[in-house]
Amino acid sequence: MSARRDANFVSTLLTAAEALAEAAGDLTLRYFGGRVPDEAKDDGSPVTRADREAEALLRAAILERFPTHGILGEEYGEHPGTDPVRWIVDPIDGTRSFMRGVPLYGVLIGIEVEGEPVVGVAHFPALREMVSAGTGLGCRWNGRRAQVNDTADLVRSVVLTSDSEMSRTSARCPGWTGLLGEIDYLRSWGDAYGHALVATGRAEIMVDAVLSPWDAAPLVPILTEAGGRFTDLEGRSGIHGGSGVSTNGVLHERVLELLRTAGSHGASGTFGAAG
DSSP: OOGGGOHHHHHHHHHHHHHHHHHHHHHHHTTOSSOOOOEEOTTSOEEOHHHHHHHHHHHHHHHHHOTTOEEEETTTEEEOOSSSEEEEEEEEEOHHHHTTTOTTOEEEEEEEETTEEEEEEEEEGGGTEEEEEETTTEEEETTEEOOOOOOOOGGGOEEEESOHHHHHHOTTOTTHHHHHTTSSEEEOOOTHHHHHHHHTTSOSEEEESSOOHHHHTTHHHHHHHTTOEEEOTTSOOSSOSSOEEEEOSTTHHHHHHHHHSTTOOOOOTTTTOOO
């Protein structure tokens, strides 16, 4: 039997990933609470001392317990393994939020076995929330069963995004305005937290025009096991599409259709209403 189909193996990986996410999260909290100094990486995105220390902690702990596993991390790149298991880590997803004392940042861990994402953990230390899943094991939110909601009407749906201006101007979202014309309202509760809100039934749709593999890696098992869907903007599953859409599943094809349609327009509805 393939290792990725072995529930005991997946459960072992999930338990380890949850513990490591908590440990890294505790480290980040030492720095959290005010304006945290940052510097620019080569791509212009910010990085802090906490990002680097949290990833170093994760990498050391993974290799201590699983020395044959590979690791891909946002800050320190690829460490090849000799087994077909790869940990994909983002020590602080939402660094811009973190460095300004906004609690919606997270520690992300995804695990691939034989190239397939089988474990996902999204831990939000400042909120004391964890959403985690393993293939065939379901999705959990702080230990209790998590699942998407069953909203089937866009007019009753909330859309989340990490950066509404990026979504509006991206060539990959020509129908962004059209989607907004059909929904209830938009909020920018973004980064991984937006996807977690969908997985736990608190929102219906999350759109990221730009998404890295370490951002997407935990989302495939989390959304799938919660009963929803996660794809890129072209509707492809996996973590390497460069973008991400999470939905409750029922709305997924309609959301993708609208996002792909340039010049699409919907009814104005109550979009933008305060609440």
